Amino acid sequence: xxxxxxxxxxxxxxxxxxxxxxxxxxxxxxxxxxxxxxxxxxxxxxxxxxxxxxxxxxxxxxxxxxxxxxxxxxxxxxxxxxxxxxxxxxxxxxxxxxxxxxxxxxxxxxxxxxxxxxxxxxxxxxxxxxxxxxxxxxxxxxxxxxxxxxxxxxxxxxxxxxxxxxxxxxxxxxxxxxxxxxxxxxxxxxxxxxxxxxxxxxxxxxxxxxxxxxxxxxxxxxxxxxxxxxxxxxxxxxxxxxxxxxxxxxxxxxxxxxxxxxxxxxxxxxxxxxxxxxxx
Numbered sequence: 001x002x003x004x005x006x007x008x009x010x011x012x013x014x015x016x017x018x019x020x021x022x023x024x025x026x027x028x029x030x031x032x033x034x035x036x037x038x039x040x041x042x043x044x045x046x047x048x049x050x051x052x053x054x055x056x057x058x059x060x061x062x063x064x065x066x067x068x069x070x071x072x073x074x075x076x077x078x079x080x081x082x083x084x085x086x087x088x089x090x091x092x093x094x095x096x097x098x099x100x101x102x103x104x105x106x107x108x109x110x111x112x113x114x115x116x117x118x119x120x121x122x123x124x125x126x127x128x129x130x131x132x133x134x135x136x137x138x139x140x141x142x143x144x145x146x147x148x149x150x151x152x153x154x155x156x157x158x159x160x161x162x163x164x165x166x167x168x169x170x171x172x173x174x175x176x177x178x179x180x181x182x183x184x185x186x187x188x189x190x191x192x193x194x195x196x197x198x199x200x201x202x203x204x205x206x207x208x209x210x211x212x213x214x215x216x217x218x219x220x221x222x223x224x225x226x227x228x229x230x231x232x233x234x235x236x237x238x239x240x241x242x243x244x245x246x247x248x249x250x251x252x253x254x255x256x257x258x259x260x261x262x263x264x265x266x267x268x269x270x271x272x273x274x275x276x277x278x279x280x
Contacts, residue, residue, distance in 0.1 A: 001044045006214055009080065010040045012277040014245045015269060016076035016089055019279065022265040024093040027101065030255040031147060032073035034178050034212070034240035039073055039145070041217045043081045046225075048140060053083055053110035061140045062129060064114055066122020067147035067176065068102040069257065075099050078111035080277070089280045120153025122146055123173060127163045127233075130171035141228065142171040149181025152190045157202070163233040164203030172224045172234045176211065178242040180253040199235045211238035246271055 001009070013036050021027035043049070047061040054060075065074050072092065079086045084098075091097035098107040102117030114125050126144035133140060150156070163171065175195060183189050192198070199206045205227045209220035217238075224234045242256070243249030246268045260268055 003215060006040060006044060008275050008277065009044060010036050010214065011245070011272055012275040012279075013040055013073065013076045013080065015272045015275070015279060016080075017072040018246065018260060018265055018268045018272070020072045020076070020089055020092040021259045022262075023090065025259045026093050027072055027259055028069040028257045029072065029246075029260070030180065030242040030249060030253070030257070031067065031176060031178065032070040033246060033249065034242045034244045035070055035073055035145065035176050035238075036244065037214045038174065038176075038211045038217055038238060038240075039077045041214055041221065042143060043077050045218060046221050047143065049081075055113060057113070057129075057140075058136070058138060059140060062113060062142055064122050064126050064129070064142070064144040065103065065116050066125075066144055067119060067150050068116025071099070071101060071103050074103060074111075078109075079280075081111075083111040084109065086280045119147070119150045120155045122150075123156045123159035123163075126171050126173060127159050127166075127168055130163075130168045130233075131166065133170055134168065139170075141225065144171070144173045146173060146175050147181065148175055148177045148179065148192070148195070149186050149189065151175070151192055151195070152181075160199070160202045160204065160233075167231045168233050169229050169231050172221070172228070172236060174211075174236040174238050176240055177237050178240045180242045180251075180256065182253065182256045184253050195237055199237075203232060204235045205230070205232040206235050206237065208237045208239070211240040212244050 017032045021029045050060045092099045098109040103112040104115040130142040210216045249255040
């Protein structure tokens with residue numbers, strides 16, 4: 001898929017996100033919109049995936065979503081890449097739907113490899129899966145996505161320390177650095193200082209990128225892949241704008257976890273023009 005098609009897909013996925021959250025009047029649009037460019041690029045261009053879905057993921061790249069509240073984005077991308085019908089997006093957060101507010105494996109939804117409602121666990125899961133791949137001589141890559149506010153959780157730093165100590169050099173952990181979390185700006189809630197210096201001090205290879213520039217995402221993720229196999233896990237610090245693409249949602253924690261009204265949905269969809277891909 002070329003750049004223009006990828007950009008069109010990001011617009012469509014953003015349309016999916018605001019419509020999905022609006023319908024049940026529940027969900028998390030801010031981080032979902034901010035990470036759209038990255039996850040579209042990852043699933044449509046970067047990852048080496050096999051057709052269908054095999055929970056073991058042997059011989060293919062696998063992905064873990066740690067900040068599971070951005071499930072609207074995850075579900076949209078999974079459906080648009082063929083893991084399940086796009087029409088199922090209309091069931092988001094409905095009773096008996098497989099598309100619950102936070103992804104869970106007991107729903108048996110293709111593409112979901114771990115439950116991620118509780119924050120802070122994805123780094124441990126990714127490090128474990130990457131270790132298993134190394135033990136099995138599986139040369140494919142483990143990708144994961146985490147929120148910057150999520151790094152308040154101490155379990156992350158145990159896993160970060162473990163991954164460097166064990167030289168787990170087949171994993172790429174991307175951190176969504178949008179500077180916002182549910183209670184406010186990250187610097188006010190829990191100032192983590194320089195994430196770059198922290199990951200470097202813990203023994204990781206670190207890159208930085210603009211996560212809302214899809215060309216840069218492709219370039220820097222290629223650089224991240226090139227850095228693998230050198231005895232260090234790779235961290236990509238991805239700067240994004242929470243609510244990206246919907247002007248009145250951008251850059252504020254207020255849209256972390258609330259749904260748009262009917263009028264706000266109408267306004268949002270005007271900012272996200274219809275695509276040839278079609279709404280669900």
